[in-house]
Amino acid sequence: MPASDHSPAASLPGRAVFPHRHLTGIAGLAPHEITFLLDEAEQWVEANRSRSGNDDRLRGLTQINAFFENSTRTLLSFEIAGKRLRADVVNMHAAQSSVKKGETLIDTAMTLNAMRADVIVIRHGSSGAVRLIADKVDCPVLNAGDGQHEHPTQALLDALTIRRRRGTVHNQRVVICGDLLHSRVARSNILALTALSADVRVCAPSTLMPAGIERMGVTPFTDFDSALQSADVVMMLRLQNERMAGGFVPSNREFHLRYGLTLKRLALAAPGALVMHPGPMNRGVEIDSAVADHVDQSAITEQVEMGVAVRMACLDVLTRRARGVEGWA
Amino acid sequence: MTIALINAQLVCPVAGTSNGGVLMADKQIVATGTFAIPEGAEVIDCRGRTLSPAIVDLGVFTIDVPACHAGGIVRVGLMPDQTPVLDDPGIVQRAALIGRPGLWIHPIAAATRGLAGKDLAEMAINRDAGARAVGTGERWIADSGVMRKVLAYAGDLGLTLVAEAQDGGIVGQAVATAGETATRMGLPSAPALAEPLAIARDLLLAEETGASIHFRIVSTAAGFALIRAAKRRGVRVTCGITPAHLMLSDIAMTDFRTFTHLSPPLRDESDRQACLAALQDGTIDVLCSAHDPRGPEEKRLPYADSAHGMAGAETLLALSLGMVRDEVIPIERMIALLSVNPAKVLGLDTGTLTVGAPADLVLFDAGAPWLIDADRMVAKAGNTPFDGLPVQGKVLRLWKGGTALV
Secondary structure (H helix, E strand, O other): OOHHHOOHHHOOOHHHHOOOOOEOOOOOOOHHHHHHHHHHHHHHHHHHHOOOOOOOOOOOOEEEEEEOOOOOHHHHHHHHHHHHOOOEEEEEEHHHOHHHHOOOHHHHHHHHHHOOOOEEEEEEOOOOHHHHHHOOOOOOEEEEEEOOOEOHHHHHHHHHHHHHHHOOOOOOEEEEEOOOOOOHHHHHHHHHHHHOOOEEEEEOOHHHOOOOHHHHOOEEEOOHHHHHOOOOEEEEOOOOHHHOOOOOOOOHHHHHHHHOEOHHHHOOOOOOOEEEOOOOOOEOOOEOHHHHOOOOOEOHHHHHHHHHHHHHHHHHHHHHHHHOOOOOO | OOEEEEEEEEEEOOOEEEEEEEEEEOOEEEEEEOOOOOOOOEEEEOOOOEEEEOEEEEEEOOOOHHHHHHOOEEEEEEOOOOOOOOOOHHHHHHHHHOOOOOOEEEEEEEOEHHHOOOOEOOHHHHHHOOOOEEEOOOOOOOOHHHHHHHHHHHHHHOOOEEEOOOOHHHHOOOOEEOOHHHHHHOOOEEOOOHHHHHHHHHHHHHHHHOOOEEEOOOOOHHHHHHHHHHHHHOOOEEEEEOHHHHHOOHHHHOOOOHHHOOOOOOOOHHHHHHHHHHHHOOOOOEEOOOEOOOOHHHHOOOHHHOOOOEOOHHHHHHHHHHHHHOOOOOHHHHHHHHOHHHHHHOOOOOOOOOOOOEOOEEEEEEEEEEEOOHHHOOOOOOOOOOOOOEEEEEEEEEEEOOEEOO
8 A cells, every 4th residue: 555545544543634724725734634525525415416425523613715716616614514514604705805805814814703703715816815715814724725826625626526437546647738827726736646656747838837846856858749649538628818917828729639638638637547537627628528428538637526525625635623523623 | 533443354355364443534444454643543453353345235225324324335326226216316315315414325226217117317407416327126127229318328427237136027927936946836927037138138238338337136057157158258247146136046935935025036946056056166255135124014924015125134144154164155246246346337436445445344243153043033024034043143233334233
């Protein structure tokens, strides 16, 4: 058994298995801590599927989803996760907040803290913003995406999807293709998948390839067809035009020609290779509909399902100390 | 007023290190070494501490008298990036006088109007108003034709151009150097190449026009290689660096602490090592603080949203002494980097312990330990990337033109 597949929950008591106060990123998590969160999420997958997902372990706790950047699916996923655990969920949108009136992020953090939230979920457009808030509040903070830095729950749900569909993450050849430069999903996934001993390839035009990415334990490619050889998992990323100043690629048409995942291209990967996308998809740009909707190989909707389970697990684990759970208090 | 400083370790960039004293009268140094103490002179026993020319800090952004005095600084070259920009004689003149008598401000006037990089500023009129150099500020003049005219015109006036060594087109909105650290942190980054690219163009233009150019901060191996070669060819080029760029690599940014948000951004370890090598081989001419105190309103923000800059004046001497203790440079060279060399860039006849020079002196205890504490700094703000670092070297006394400031 590889070290990354070791599940220490049985041998490590309570808090020792996951000693972190916040979840601001995958960076800093040991492989067994990632595995622990995935194991915890498994039970919620089954519970949600059997419609017995509602559990009242967060009853009486206040969960604030502070979203300083627009999001639909992640916000909804965290909201459903919190409600299924019976937390009192409050959503704060930046458009409705004092941020628009000039209030600083620190002031907002202190306000949230003064309201005695029990867990705060934050999305922000600037890298490191979640860490900044986490340092100022008394309750656990969950990163729902900060700038181009990290999106840890997305990486966890992706790893869970791969583990369930492929049996293990270990030794899986995963190709991450698209706008790597602006992608927090890519960074968190690289950290999580390499920690779990996957063979990770990244693919993008040089204009969208972050410098020094090979030092994160991945193999960079600029040619998608070469990267796809023997791939077990193909994870596509959209072009984040809203984060781009100036053109990084000549056009969507040309990007599709070189990096779009078509059925023909998918055939270069290993038979039955899993297709993933964190969404939202630009159909016809980075992925063709025939691939996105592939009955056997596309795991895109399953990723969404895993997202709720992973977020339930994270909310549960991070609030155990405050709830006085035995071994965690 | 005659003051006799005795029993000191004298460190002079010209005369070297010796034991003795300095006699000051009429704002000037009138004797050094061993001398007869005139009747009525105030005698100060330095008790073996180090006496050297006071520091000339080239390229500060804020007039911050307490911080400068704490750091042994009596003259500063003020960057043109002020509000309003130093591009008008009235503004230049006011800036030149604002710190006196405790601190002499030597304005670096904007080389182009509003620092916009388009039209030449009134360099001659601003020189007559007190400007000691002209500069591009923190901006890069993208138009090579304008830059050529700036250098040619400044050269006619005998003014050094203090230039920004970063290609603005490549830098864009970057706050970090492209590489593993910036990639892991997800920060907008630009390749270190932005620096040598800018230096290469400006060196060629300076060479062609015969003008004198000073790159305020250089921080890459490739940048130093270009300057080294240009100096060998006889190009009139000098360059500076801050202790932060010598002592910290981009690893220091990894906790998103905005006190490490500097311009140019911290480089990788190989470039940092190149900085140390350039310091040792004489390529670097000036050590500067780039003093730019920024309060929490500008620093307690997400990294990319925060203002760049550090409060460096009061730590400049102590951090520089650290490089002497680490045997990177001898103390005489350190003093030259802090006094006579920046003075030359500004065309000032100061920075040495020679008879007839202005009596700008600093007495310091090179071994006195203290802890850099951002919350307890005397600067207008304590944004230092060295917060918590134990250092040695404290200013005991400071004189400007023979007048005691500390």
